[in-house]
Amino acid sequence: MKMKKIIICVLFVLFSSSFVIAQSGKPSAEETEKNVKILQSIFNNNNSTPTDAQLYDASQAVFRLTQIGTDAAVPELKKLLSCGELNTNVRTALINIGDAGIIALRESLNSIEGKSLIGVIESIGSVRDEKSVVQLIKLTQNSNDTVAKSAILALGKIASVSSISALKSILQTRNSQFRLESANALLIASERVLDTKDNKTAIEIYSLLFRYKEFQTVWSAAVQSYLLLNPQPQDALQLFKELLISEDEIEFRTASFVAVRIESPQVSKLILENLSQFPNNKKAILIEILGIRKERSALPVLIEIASSSSEDVTVKTSAIKALGEIGDMIGIETIFNAINSSEKTVSKAGKESLAKLQGSEFNVTIIKNLDAKNKILRLTALKIIEERRIAEAINKVKILFDDSDIEIKSAAYRAFSQIIVATAADLEPLLYLLQKSDNSEEEKNALKDALRTVCRKIQTRDESVNVIEKFKNINDIENKKFLLDLLFLIGNNNSCKVTAEFARSNNNEIADHATMLLGKWISSEAAPFLIDLAENHPSEKYRVRTLSGYIRIIRQFGLPLEQKYEMIKKAESTAKRGADKKRIAELKENIQTQLKAKPIFDGKTFEGWEGNLSFFRIADNAIVAGTLEKRIPQNEFLCTTKEYENFTLHLEIKILGKGANAGIQFRSKRLSDDKKRPNEVAGYQADMTDTEKFWGCLYDESRRGKFLAEANLDEIKTIFRKNDWNELKIVCKDDNIKLYVNGKMTVDYTETDKKIPRKGIIGLQIHSGGPSEAWYRNIRIEE
Amino acid sequence: MLTNKYSRREILTAGAAATAVSLVPTILPANVFGRGGKIAPSNKITLGIIGAGGRGISDLKRFLAQPDVQFLAICDVQKDRRESCKERVEKENGIKDCSLYRDFRDLLARKDIDAVLIATGDHWHAHASIYAAQHGKDVYSEKPCAITIDLCRQLTNAIKRYGVIFQGGMQRRSIGNFKTAVDLARKGKLGKLKEVHAATYFLKVIYDWLPAQPLPDAETIDWDLWLGPSPWRPYNNDYVKGRWRAHYDFDSGAKFHDWAAHTVDLCQWAVGADGSAPVKYWAEDHILFGMYENGVKLVSRPTGWLGLGNCAVRFEGENGWIETGDSGRIAVAPDSLRNELVNDFDIYGKKFGGSHGEDAEAHVRNFLDCVKNRKQPACNSDIVCSTHIACHAAALSWMLKRELNFNPKNDTFINDEQANRMKTRAWREPWNI
Known part of the structure; x- marks a missing residue:
């Protein structure tokens, strides 16, 4: 039973909350009153515990008040501060309402107890209510420890003179748990006073906190902040030094933190002076820090450490890393040697660091290393040429194609592919090399990498496809599949066409690979090939697969709707399997719905519409009828030039101005021949005003002059958005007319009078009366 | 003018004196504190996990693959999760002696833990991070890192206040193909940047409660602790099994952040807007727009992508575009x-030197390096803060169904009180931060 109740509430509140959300950005007296009444009806009738369903309703009412509540909600909210289930959002609401809400919170500090009080204190702290300081100080003595600690924290957030002084006193007098809490609160307060440029108070706080080393985190934070503030450089440096050389982990960590954040050259100097006395783990970290600081004066020391045979591996690794971070060419030789190291971490760091070096002589040094005796150096040089795309190396690299060493050869292929500006002519020699049957696996892989790179960046794509086609009878099946990969990388219409030809290969492996690639094709160009294969491929497996690829393109690519519709129809006639048919049907329906509703207003011009344009204008992609500047002397209509019979009309409407009235005419006609009222339009009207009144009602304008069907006003109240956009849908099918407001059906009317026309124009009205505006936009129609 | 002079001696002797008269801070449960004490050697980083669900364990695996991590503790409010996590790391990674906790405060109280991995539900991330910072722990937090605009600001303030290292779990900042795309945009290779596109989910927000179910005992599932700082509501098993998304109290913004925290982040990076955010937001259906002060348009959309994988981004300049996923x-x-x-990439996207978009390995490594050398990591709290604020502002414009103008310098919506109200939430007691 309870469940049912909740569900009913859920439905109700879902509508009403979306209604609130869509309103303008101001607090609403009307909405406040409504929600306060909900709360009163739940909590003021009797003293019994609310049911789950009532709690739910109440929570939603409170939630709405967080967003639109006014001062009027404060008394009722204040009562709920002690309600454990609701008080969190009650506080959100009170804070949001502003002064009156904060006064209520402040007053509650005296009257509320236990857990709820903790929440109130939190909120007082979050709004930094200085007027609560006296009460908060009292609460720091509360017998409930959590209450007392919360009060301490709140005092820290408020950070007034008196709250800071109270915290200092707690720090110096109370027992340890409160001392920690107030140390923390003081740290928070220091942030606040720094925001107001009161460095003096902040420094006073830090210097007090320095005395509490037992609160490690706070202590370390205070020291860090103090050093970064750097009020007394000489003292600060002395302090930094002592932290740095301390054996205490926390002190060292604090020094490291500061060292990567302050610029003073003295910091580097201190680190360098003391470097040798540190144990290896700390030494390694400090060397990294020198790198992060880009400390050029450390270069000689770093080179010495990196080259030393006696240093610890971790320390050496850090030195190599630091040489890379500093990026000076002076380290290049050391780095090259590191790459050569048998220690994996050192060698890896060397490679990473080499990649970071900068300088004009860099390229020269690297190219020179292509002649080095040491093979690792030659390989490294090739790798760097590849990564940095050092084009000057091209001739030397090409020579290495004939090197006797397979590793060198392979690296040369890769480097070559990176440094050239690739054209189709570059493909051919590489493909010949690949075709050679005596390649080792390693060389083959290198050639493949090089070919991939060339194809990925090649700019003469059609010519490249021609070159690849020349090799299509390449003997090895793996090579043939690889050619397909290359076509995929080239990724243009021509390469797609050739891939599709491969897809029909008698060889199953080739067909499999080609269809797989087509299914992932990067552009919609693959569509015609895919549908062709889906229809005609001899194998069912590939017909199914290519159809999936085709559907993927319809679904994922941003194609025009009309094109998508044509495509889905093709897919529909091709599909054989039940699962595919179902997917296609869903997609088709989706496209159809979008397609059916065609815009009949282009957002920019009155094309397709006619009327007295002195009362209609276009703004923000909407038609605006009337004006808020002056009265509307008589009814005015903007009408379609076309007539509609059976249709679904979608549009969005916003009505502004007190007492405004407007409406949508349909199956109507102009009374242009009526001399007394040539401005009028006769026929069905979906009526509307600036309030929920008449919304969703069907009126017979200038004809029978009465409401043909009316909406349920209570229901409309839950969905209507005042002064905002509302969606209206009109569905006319033969004798039947249905109106929907914001997705909810309001009227289901069947016309019994055979004489009433079932066809006519559509018109947008602004009713005569005071200054008012009716905005109409996104006007779409399905026929 | 500062009159006192400080030296280490003064600071430390004063500290020693204070220690002599004080007890161990009693906020720490005594038994846990007693067990601690051992200081880990600096070359091993000791780690605990808070929130051991699917994503948490996936991240944890990346940590465990690193040679300098020592894993000590698992915390989850659900018994089956903490136990199955323990079982997995024991079996697959040979971890021994890792302790289980239901309440993360007990884990944070351990002095021998250097860093925590936070992978709870969204509504806990910022609070857990702030408490961890208070305890001097370095933090790797899954995204979204904070569920309101104000909380983003509080998070980064706390991280800076305690001087801890913070890495937001937007690991795509450390992954090759995304870095390449951003690099191209930033170097001007695309010409003057016009639009940046971020792949996102379809949006959804749920304000109602799921039906009440009988409350399990706290040892099995600690519902009070699961709810944490969020407003009270009755228990339902769906929430704790991960289906809390889109619920307003638990989700960062109508499901938007789930991908946007990554993709809008990359857009922010490409535009060079770290530390700032677009100044105008509006929504059309499920497409969210933002406009940066320099005229670059941010487009967050669920559809129309080239099919290059999840979490796609696209940068469009006057001379060209790039898209990746x-x-x-x-x-x-x-x-x-x-x-x-x-x-960096072969044709199926498997990289020679990099990894798949969800793989946090490089991001985790970056975090661990910074834990040691105290440098700012790739997704530090300031970057996390501005990216999330941009996401929140965009999601709010969708929820409120109207255009919002925003001043990123003071986090204020212009002439929209309702939007400004939605920047803040009160927290359920006793979760004061």
Whole structure:
């Protein structure tokens, strides 16, 4: 039973909350009153515990008040501060309402107890209510420890003179748990006073906190902040030094933190002076820090450490890393040697660091290393040429194609592919090399990498496809599949066409690979090939697969709707399997719905519409009828030039101005021949005003002059958005007319009078009366 | 003017005196504190996990693959999760002696833990991070890192206040194909940037409660602790099994952040807007727009992508565009830009030197390096803060169904009180931060 109740509430509140959300950005007296009444009806009738369903309703009412509540909600909210289930959002609401809400919170500090009080204190702290300081100080003595600690924290957030002084006193007098809490609160307060440029108070706080080393985190934070503030450089440096050389982990960590954040050259100097006395783990970290600081004066020391045979591996690794971070060419030789190291971490760091070096002589040094005796150096040089795309190396690299060493050869292929500006002519020699049957696996892989790179960046794509086609009878099946990969990388219409030809290969492996690639094709160009294969491929497996690829393109690519519709129809006639048919049907329906509703207003011009344009204008992609500047002397209509019979009309409407009235005419006609009222339009009207009144009602304008069907006003109240956009849908099918407001059906009317026309124009009205505006936009129609 | 002079001696002797008269801080449960004490050697980083669900364990695996991590503790409010996590790391990673906790405060109280991995539900991330910072722990937090605009600001303030290292779990900042795309945009290879596109989910927000179910005992599932700082509501098993998304109290913003925290983040990076955010937001259906002060348009959309994988981004400039996603593949136009691509990826997106979009390995490594050398990591709290604020503002414009103008310098919506109210939430007691 309870469940049912909740569900009913859920439905109700879902509508009403979306209604609130869509309103303008101001607090609403009307909405406040409504929600306060909900709360009163739940909590003021009797003293019994609310049911789950009532709690739910109440929570939603409170939630709405967080967003639109006014001062009027404060008394009722204040009562709920002690309600454990609701008080969190009650506080959100009170804070949001502003002064009156904060006064209520402040007053509650005296009257509320236990857990709820903790929440109130939190909120007082979050709004930094200085007027609560006296009460908060009292609460720091509360017998409930959590209450007392919360009060301490709140005092820290408020950070007034008196709250800071109270915290200092707690720090110096109370027992340890409160001392920690107030140390923390003081740290928070220091942030606040720094925001107001009161460095003096902040420094006073830090210097007090320095005395509490037992609160490690706070202590370390205070020291860090103090050093970064750097009020007394000489003292600060002395302090930094002592932290740095301390054996205490926390002190060292604090020094490291500061060292990567302050610029003073003295910091580097201190680190360098003391470097040798540190144990290896700390030494390694400090060397990294020198790198992060880009400390050029450390270069000689770093080179010495990196080259030393006696240093610890971790320390050496850090030195190599630091040489890379500093990026000076002076380290290049050391780095090259590191790459050569048998220690994996050192060698890896060397490679990473080499990649970071900068300088004009860099390229020269690297190219020179292509002649080095040491093979690792030659390989490294090739790798760097590849990564940095050092084009000057091209001739030397090409020579290495004939090197006797397979590793060198392979690296040369890769480097070559990176440094050239690739054209189709570059493909051919590489493909010949690949075709050679005596390649080792390693060389083959290198050639493949090089070919991939060339194809990925090649700019003469059609010519490249021609070159690849020349090799299509390449003997090895793996090579043939690889050619397909290359076509995929080239990724243009021509390469797609050739891939599709491969897809029909008698060889199953080739067909499999080609269809797989087509299914992932990067552009919609693959569509015609895919549908062709889906229809005609001899194998069912590939017909199914290519159809999936085709559907993927319809679904994922941003194609025009009309094109998508044509495509889905093709897919529909091709599909054989039940699962595919179902997917296609869903997609088709989706496209159809979008397609059916065609815009009949282009957002920019009155094309397709006619009327007295002195009362209609276009703004923000909407038609605006009337004006808020002056009265509307008589009814005015903007009408379609076309007539509609059976249709679904979608549009969005916003009505502004007190007492405004407007409406949508349909199956109507102009009374242009009526001399007394040539401005009028006769026929069905979906009526509307600036309030929920008449919304969703069907009126017979200038004809029978009465409401043909009316909406349920209570229901409309839950969905209507005042002064905002509302969606209206009109569905006319033969004798039947249905109106929907914001997705909810309001009227289901069947016309019994055979004489009433079932066809006519559509018109947008602004009713005569005071200054008012009716905005109409996104006007779409399905026929 | 500062009159006192400080030296280490003064600071430390005063500290020693204070220690002599004080007890161990009693906020720490005594038994746990007693067990601690051992200081880990600096070359091993000791780690605990808070929130051991699917994503948490996936991240944890990346940590455990690193040679300098020592894993000590698992915390989850659900018994089956903490136990199955323990079982997995024991079996698959040979971890021994890792302790289980239901309440993360007990884990944070351990002095021998250097860093925590936070992978709870969204509504806990910022609070857990702030408490961890208070305890001097370095933090790797899954995204979204904070569920309101104000909380983003509080998070980064706390991280800076305690001087701890914070890495937001937007690991795509550390992954090759995304870095390449951003690099191209930032170096001006695309010409003057016009639009940046971020792949996102379809949006959804639920304000109602799921039906009440009988409350399990706290040892099995601690519902009070699961709810944490969020407003009270009755228990339902769906929430704790991960189906809390889109619920307003638990989700960062109508499901938007789930991908946007990654993709809008990359857009922010490409635009050079770290530390700032767009100044105008509006929504059309499920497409969210933002406008940066320099005229670059942010487009967050769920559809219309080239099919390059999840979490796609696309940067469009006057001279060309680039698009990439989790597959690692990159598409560019015009053809002349193909020459700019780094040779990091093979055609199926598996990289020679990199990894898949969800793989946090490089991001985790970056965090661990910074834990040691105290440098700012790739996704530090300031970056996390501005990216999330941009996401929150965009999601609010969708929820409120109207255009919002925003001043990123003081986090204020212009002339929209309701939007400004939605920047803040009160927290359920006793979760004061």
